[in-house]
Amino acid sequence: MNLELFGFTLSTLGELCIGYSVLRVHNQVSKDHRIGSNVLGEMKREKRLVFLGIILILIGFVLQFSSKT
Numbered sequence: 001m002n003l004e005l006f007g008f009t010l011s012t013l014g015e016l017c018i019g020y021s022v023l024r025v026h027n028q029v030s031k032d033h034r035i036g037s038n039v040l041g042e043m044k045r046e047k048r049l050v051f052l053g054i055i056l057i058l059i060g061f062v063l064q065f066s067s068k069t
Contacts, residue, residue, distance in 0.1 A: 005068055012061045019054045023047060 026043050029035065 005065070008064065008068075009061075012057060015057050016054060019050050019057070022050050026050070 026047050030040060030043060033040075
């Protein structure tokens, strides 16, 4: 594995870790119910966008990884 591919892989893993962390925070806040229903609704929409972002990151990684090997 060349250095460029290794750096790309680490970058993708970092982005996925950030997305996972956001999901964990959103889930914890949703369970605590210490905020208003408006905010909870917005957080549910954000969670969907985070899932979509993670899927797009993975698809992009697979496409770029396969084109470089």
